[in-house]
Amino acid sequence: MAVHTRLAEVPLTRLDNADPELLGELLETVERVAGSARFTFGPELEAFEDEYADYCGATHAVGLSSGTDALILALRALDIGPGDEVLVPANSFIATAEAVSIIGATPRFVDVDPETALVSADTVEAEIGPHTRCLIAVHLYGRTAELDRVVSLARDRGLALIEDACQAHGARLGDRRAGTVADAGCFSFYPAKNLGAWGDAGALVTSDPHVADRVRLMRAHGERIRYHHEVIGMTARMDALQAAILRVKLRRLDGWNDARRRIGAALIEALHDAPVTPPAPLRPGTDHVFHQFVVRSDERERLRAHLAAYGIATAIHYPIPIHQTPAYADRARARRASGSGLGVAEDLARRVLSLPIYPAMTDEEIDAVAAGVEAFARC
């Protein structure tokens, strides 16, 4: 077997500790919030909500404890519950489906467009049944789904529409931002997302005051006035510390996303002779902020091992389609006795491979990734 020279160590992503200037600013922020001892609600959370709503171009943003909680509360605010079916792409992070199950509704898995790996009006329409009440469209990897026809379809068929924008902060959809086209948009600020906190946090954006009000109530035990509980809620608010950190990072988000777009394009260009299928070109009116840079390969496991030997980190998003995970397999099997109808999602799970991408990625690192993949063709 050939001995590979480790050309470079290229990680999958880099977090805030790799940027001394940002780290310094964030530590000062933490000190300020700690000095105020306002750890829940208060001015930092209110300011973040105003700034994030403004950034997204939505009327309301509600700071929450995670992206999963944002999805749960979006569904509850839209009155989805037991007996209702919610359409969910089979190739998302499992949280998209879990939120549906947690509120007692039933996820119905939908296949995706083979090129974009996203739901479209075509993949959704055939799955709408008599109990279908809602669709969650996921802007997976940071690529925005084409929602114009999906929005009309949802309106015609009386479905609520939620955007899972947990991987697409700031991405464009026509002249709007991801998360603001549907009845509600859900965001995660898990540390590795394009906008990441120092722990778990999330947000819901909406232009519907009723939805915003319900989510605000439910994130804090249904109380508007302390100990006067109007509805059954939970603890799902964003911590003030996370809000303060996110305010600092939000100011840099457009710059980081521009860098991701530029690096994504440079990687596609650099990989033009490489033995992988790069991310598909953008459809009109959509955008890609490259939360992940995902290629496809028929020899994924060998390619992964080869890249690991070159010092190039990779990951798989996601190795098992949701309906085939042990958590969901039994229910999905019961409903789909003859073929899953989810062949594209199943094929993608066998072939997708995420390569490194992050805003500070250097030209040398881009070249190292491309050289590593190209060398696979010769081995």
Ligand SMILES: *Cc1c(COP(=O)(O)O)cnc(C)c1O
């Ligand atoms: C990260 C993510 C979530 C869940 O967010 P958490 O903050 O981890 O709860 C949901 N959907 C998608 C597509 C995600 O990437």
